[in-house]
Amino acid sequence: MSALPRVLVAPVTVTPSKPLTPSHLKGLLWTDVLYRATALVADTTYRYSPTTYHPTEQTLGFWYYLDQHHGDVDYSQMSEEEIGDLYVAYRARATKVSAAALRPYADAVENTGWVHPAGARVLQLWTGHYALLGLHDPGLEVHQPPGLGLEETLEQLKPAGAVLDQRADGGPVYLDATRYGLPLRQIVTADGRPNYLACALRELLPLAPEYDEVVLLYDSGLERDYQLVARLLSLRGPAVRRISVSRVPVNGRVTSARHGDWHDHSFGALLRVMDGRCSPESFRLGMRLYFVASLGRGQQESFRLDRLVHWTVRAQRLLDRSRTAPAGTGTALLDRCRSGHSYIDPYRLVSSLLDRRRSAPDPGLLSEVLL
Amino acid sequence: MTLTPELLLDTAVRRMLTSRPELVAECDLSSPAGLAAVRNSLNEADELAVVSVIRSVDLPGWVRETCLFALSLDEATARAWRRSFTRTIFLAGQPGNLRERFALTRVAPDGSVAWVGPAPVAATRTLRRLLKTFVADRPVDAAPPTVVELPTPGGRAARHALHRDLYLAVSGHTVGETLIQLNHLLVEAVQDGLINGGDRLTLRHVPRLNGLRAPVEALRVDIDHDNPDRLRAYAALTEPLPQR
Numbered sequence: 159m160s161a162l163p164r165v166l167v168a169p170v171t172v173t174p175s176k177p178l179t180p181s182h183l184k185g186l187l188w189t190d191v192l193y194r195a196t197a198l199v200a201d202t203t204y205r206y207s208p209t210t211y212h213p214t215e216q217t218l219g220f221w222y223y224l225d226q227h228h229g230d231v232d233y234s235q236m237s238e239e240e241i242g243d244l245y246v247a248y249r250a251r252a253t254k255v256s257a258a259a260l261r262p263y264a265d266a267v268e269n270t271g272w273v274h275p276a277g278a279r280v281l282q283l284w285t286g287h288y289a290l291l292g293l294h295d296p297g298l299e300v301h302q303p304p305g306l307g308l309e310e311t312l313e314q315l316k317p318a319g320a321v322l323d324q325r326a327d328g329g330p331v332y333l334d335a336t337r338y339g340l341p342l343r344q345i346v347t348a349d350g351r352p353n354y355l356a357c358a359l360r361e362l363l364p365l366a367p368e369y370d371e372v373v374l375l376y377d378s379g380l381e382r383d384y385q386l387v388a389r390l391l392s393l394r395g396p397a398v399r400r401i402s403v404s405r406v407p408v409n410g411r412v413t414s415a416r417h418g419d420w421h422d423h424s425f426g427a428l429l430r431v432m433d434g435r436c437s438p439e440s441f442r443l444g445m446r447l448y449f450v451a452s453l454g455r456g457q458q459e460s461f462r463l464d465r466l467v468h469w470t471v472r473a474q475r476l477l478d479r480s481r482t483a484p485a486g487t488g489t490a491l492l493d494r495c496r497s498g499h500s501y502i503d504p505y506r507l508v509s510s511l512l513d514r515r516r517s518a519p520d521p522g523l524l525s526e527v528l529l
Numbered sequence: 530m531t532l533t534p535e536l537l538l539d540t541a542v543r544r545m546l547t548s549r550p551e552l553v554a555e556c557d558l559s560s561p562a563g564l565a566a567v568r569n570s571l572n573e574a575d576e577l578a579v580v581s582v583i584r585s586v587d588l589p590g591w592v593r594e595t596c597l598f599a600l601s602l603d604e605a606t607a608r609a610w611r612r613s614f615t616r617t618i619f620l621a622g623q624p625g626n627l628r629e630r631f632a633l634t635r636v637a638p639d640g641s642v643a644w645v646g647p648a649p650v651a652a653t654r655t656l657r658r659l660l661k662t663f664v665a666d667r668p669v670d671a672a673p674p675t676v677v678e679l680p681t682p683g684g685r686a687a688r689h690a691l692h693r694d695l696y697l698a699v700s701g702h703t704v705g706e707t708l709i710q711l712n713h714l715l716v717e718a719v720q721d722g723l724i725n726g727g728d729r730l731t732l733r734h735v736p737r738l739n740g741l742r743a744p745v746e747a748l749r750v751d752i753d754h755d756n757p758d759r760l761r762a763y764a765a766l767t768e769p770l771p772q773r
Binding site: 319322324326327328329330332334336337339340341342344348 | 584585586621622623625626627629630658659660661663664665666667668703704705
């Protein structure tokens with residue numbers, strides 16, 4: 159019998175500085191279904207390390223801002239909405255923090271695994287949310303440093319001509335896949351600040367050769383960046399699959415969390431509305447039916463709480479039917495959710511549950527993948 | 530050489546007269562602002578430009594390769610480019626990664642820089658979209674004088690090789706600004722026959738050009754970026770040095 163394929167599931171991470179919004183929930187649920195289903199048929203690793211992305215300006219700049227403007231305050235009792243409000247205030251400022259000012263923060267993150275108490279508080283709250291949603295926790299509160307330093311990463315990419323480093327002349331560092339027709343992409347500023355792509359490569363470059371397949375999940379606005387990442391990782395051997403999942407519009411508009419207009423549809427707000435309406439199982443399954451199967455990859459439909467309620471009712475009916483269904487039918491279903499790749503397509507899996515022509519879902523599959 | 534606002538303005542106006550005489554009649558060339566207005570009035574779509582793709586900068590090597598690029602152009606092409614004030618767009622990129630997709634007019638042997646054009650600006654749109662504006666904010670280092678030797682080309686009208694000093698004002702200038710200014714001086718000096726294959730240039734860094742003792746044959750003048758209502762001398766090419 160041949161060994162199971164080795165699959166690395168590597169989604170883009172959410173910066174722990176704000177509440178989870180429908181767009182974040184969609185990405186997390188898509189990733190979770192993909193990971194847990196694929197883990198049944200492949201040797202699967204889920205890599206999601208907030209540690210890797212702390213060195214970005216977006217995060218370090220926020221922490222520096224908090225310490226400069228709010229001093230030593232107790233974040234351990236704050237809600238993620240309260241911390242998110244501080245983040246919105248930070249992002250509204252036009253001034254950029256210098257690399258020199260951020261250096262002590264960057265050094266602490268790199269050398270000691272330090273996390274600012276505001277970031278630690280958000281990650282602690284998210285750990286609770288993951289448990290409530292039945293999401294696999296990939297180590298939100300665990301120190302998981304990337305395998306390579308920034309300079310090592312650049313040195314590894316240079317022989318292939320994939321890095322254009324102009325720091326010696328006072329310029330930035332670019333990823334260079336122009337030979338494949340992809341535009342230059344800056345990854346480090348002239349004064350040495352890495353962006354999230356530089357951080358992603360520090361993590362993924364050393365991991366890639368250990369896998370047969372790498373699955374990248376990201377929001378569709380990052381398509382070009384992930385084309386680049388996929389190209390560079392594939393040079394290291396694995397097949398690289400890109401899954402772009404669009405953000406969820408709210409009232410017809412797709413907005414970034416940094417603008418702060420999430421108050422009536424953050425995960426906390428959603429929980430307050432759903433409280434007492436359904437069982438924990440139907441909430442978990444309903445969330446997956448809604449965010450994965452109903453909303454799909456695209457962004458045609460705006461977020462609607464009444465639709466989520468509808469899907470939890472539907473989930474309860476599925477759960478009821480599955481109680482009398484025979485176990486062991488899940489394997490054949492999983493096989494139908496793969497075509498030319500090792501990972502399980504979450505959309506095909508979840509939407510297949512809604513096919514009325516099919517028999518009731520395997521209760522084992524439900525509990526292992528969707529609850 | 531004593532620099533005065535009048536001398537700087539006169540130098541800039543003469544350059545405009547040489548490049549685009551028809552523009553001079555209808556414009557106010559009595560101030561730096563008038564000069565800038567003329568340049569801004571040009572319709573980009575009608576102009577030619579060279580795209581220079583830069584991987585890394587070693588200034589003496591870059592001077593040599595820039596002269597060789599200018600020497601490689603035929604007279605009609607050079608004249609047309611001169612009419613567009615030898616406009617050059619500097620982009621960050623690695624020529625080695627672009628060779629298969631783009632027809633590069635010339636590539637330095639070490640791959641540090643390449644040129645495309647002169648061509649209508651629209652003709653290089655695909656290349657420009659792939660690359661980014663070259664940023665080099667490092668101040669130009671104080672460096673000892675360095676001799677740049679141009680190889681003797683085939684096919685050019687022969688004249689005996691000359692040696693000149695090339696003075697560069699470095700105070701407050703970044704590598705990026707320096708390339709822009711020096712590029713105009715060098716390619717126009719080649720077009721005017723002041724620099725030819727086989728010549729030698731001694732690159733000399735000085736804080737400012739005012740008070741230079743050597744007789745100057747070509748002076749690069751542009752708007753002073755610190756004081757946009759003034760002009761400033763950025764680089765100077767001397768008369769030939771006496772043969773030893």
